[in-house]
Structure formats: structure tokens, C-alpha cells
Amino acid sequence: MINVVIFGAPGSGKGTQSAFMIEHYGLYHISTGDVLRDHISRKTELGEIARSYIDKGNLIPDDLMIDILASVIDEHRSDASKGFIFDGFPRTIAQAEAMDKLLADRGMRLNCVVGLDVPDEILIERLVNRGKESGRSDDNPETIRDRIALYYKVTSPLKDYYCRRGLFHSVKGWGDIDLITAGVWKIIDDSK
Ligand code: ATP
Ligand code: MG
Numbered sequence: 001m002i003n004v005v006i007f008g009a010p011g012s013g014k015g016t017q018s019a020f021m022i023e024h025y026g027l028y029h030i031s032t033g034d035v036l037r038d039h040i041s042r043k044t045e046l047g048e049i050a051r052s053y054i055d056k057g058n059l060i061p062d063d064l065m066i067d068i069l070a071s072v073i074d075e076h077r078s079d080a081s082k083g084f085i086f087d088g089f090p091r092t093i094a095q096a097e098a099m100d101k102l103l104a105d106r107g108m109r110l111n112c113v114v115g116l117d118v119p120d121e122i123l124i125e126r127l128v129n130r131g132k133e134s135g136r137s138d139d140n141p142e143t144i145r146d147r148i149a150l151y152y153k154v155t156s157p158l159k160d161y162y163c164r165r166g167l168f169h170s171v172k173g174w175g176d177i178d179l180i181t182a183g184v185w186k187i188i189d190d191s192k
Contacts, residue, residue: 001083002025002027002082003111004021004083004085004112004188005085005110006085007114007115007159008115008118008173009118009148009151009152009156010123010144010151011118011124011144012116012117012118013173014116017114017116017180018085018087020181020184020185025082027080028082028083028084029084030069030072030073030087030089031087031088032065032068032089033087036050037054055138055143056143057144057150059091059092059154062098065089065091065095073106090158091155093157096158111188112168112191113167113169114170114184114187115159115169115171116170117173117174118174119174120148123144124141124144124145127139127144167191169187171183171184
């Protein structure tokens with residue numbers, strides 16, 4: 001089993017690289033953003049709560065997010081015999097700590113955390129363009145800036161958290177897409 005966290009700022013390409021990893025390694029993809037957006041579109045109770053945070057570019061509270069992750073893992077363990085890609089989780093130190101425990105309790109562990117490095121100007125350009133097509137409520141210029149700021153404040157410290165455990169590796173996340181993909185796959189292959 002290979003369990004990978006794909007890590008990076010909003011718009012860094014986590015979803016794009018996840019799609020290639022699903023295809024190449026047969027991993028099961030958990031995107032917490034997709035899980036939440038699915039609840040919003042189905043108008044569930046959780047969706048209503050999630051919307052109030054997402055629309056403002058805020059994070060969903062840790063306790064709630066950790067419960068959601070645990071239930072998605074348990075629901076899909078049989079689909080994930082090759083392992084999981086975690087996309088959009090963890091986003092805080094508390095989530096990372098909870099994840100370590102959650103995986104250990106299930107006899108699983110992380111193989112690596114793959115960070116996608118992309119300069120802010122490129123992130124903003126990508127997200128503004130995505131917003132024009134996706135209609136995602138949080139892909140508008142003001143909310144994009146807030147999300148990137150929040151990423152630097154609460155999420156990027158996770159690099160140190162995982163570096164200390166020898167799990168963090170990053171690749172240049174802009175330019176030739178095939179090169180980015182090759183970089184991601186090399187990190188995963190080396191972590192087997
Ligand atoms: P990318 O463009 O790289 O996929 P993103 O930040 O634009 O990343 P998502 O990962 O889809 O988008 O997340 C969208 C929103 O969902 C976040 O801004 C946040 O409000 C909420 N969210 C997703 N995952 C988490 C999490 N682990 N903890 C708290 N909130 C989360
Ligand atoms: Mg995404």
C-alpha cells in the first residue's frame with residue numbers, strides 16, 4: 001500500500017497531479033474539497049455548514065474535518081487496496097496529528113508528502129481563470145488572496161512537520177507539465 005499526501009497552495013495543481021497518480025498507481029483519491037462540494041451540491045446538513053466557511057475562503061473546523069476524513073477512509077478502504085492519495089488534507093498541524101493517529105489505528109502509514117511549489121502570481125492567475133469556467137464560489141480575486149494568505153499562515157508550516165519525519169519532498173509545480181508529473185512519480189517511487 002502506498003499512501004501519499006499531495007500538498008500545496010490553492011491552485012498548485014493537486015487535483016491535476018492526483019488524476020495522473022490515480023491512473024498510474026491505481027490509488028484511491030480523497031479530495032476533501034471535492035467531498036465538501038459534493039455535500040454542498042446535494043444540500044446536506046454538512047454541505048450547509050461547509051458552504052458558510054468555503055464561501056469566505058475559511059477552513060472548515062478541524063474536529064469536523066477530521067471526522068469527515070475518518071469516515072471517507074473507512075467507507076473506501078476496500079476501494080483502496082493500492083493506497084490513498086490525500087488531496088487537501090491535512091491543512092493544519094492538528095489535522096496532521098490526527099491523521100497520523102487515524103492511519104496508525106488502521107495499520108496504515110504515510111509513504112510521502114509531495115509538495116507542489118508554485119509562485120503566487122501563477123497561483124492567482126490559475127485560480128482566476130478556473131473561476132471563470134468552474135463558477136466555484138471561492139475562485140474570485142478577493143477570496144483567492146485570502147485563501148493563499150491562510151495557506152502560508154496555517155498550512156505551509158506542515159512542511160516542517162513532515163520534513164522532521166523525513167516525509168516531505170517538493171517539486172517545481174509550474175512549467176512543463178510532464179516534468180512536474182515525472183518529479184511527483186519519482187518521489188513516490190523512491191518512497192516505496
Ligand atoms: P486546489 O486548487 O489545489 O485543489 P483549493 O484550496 O483551491 O486547492 P480545495 O482543496 O478544493 O481547493 O478546498 C476548497 C475549500 O474547502 C477550502 O478553501 C476549505 O474551505 C475547504 N477545505 C478543504 N479541505 C479542507 C481541510 N482539510 N480543512 C479545512 N477546510 C478544508
Ligand atoms: Mg483541488
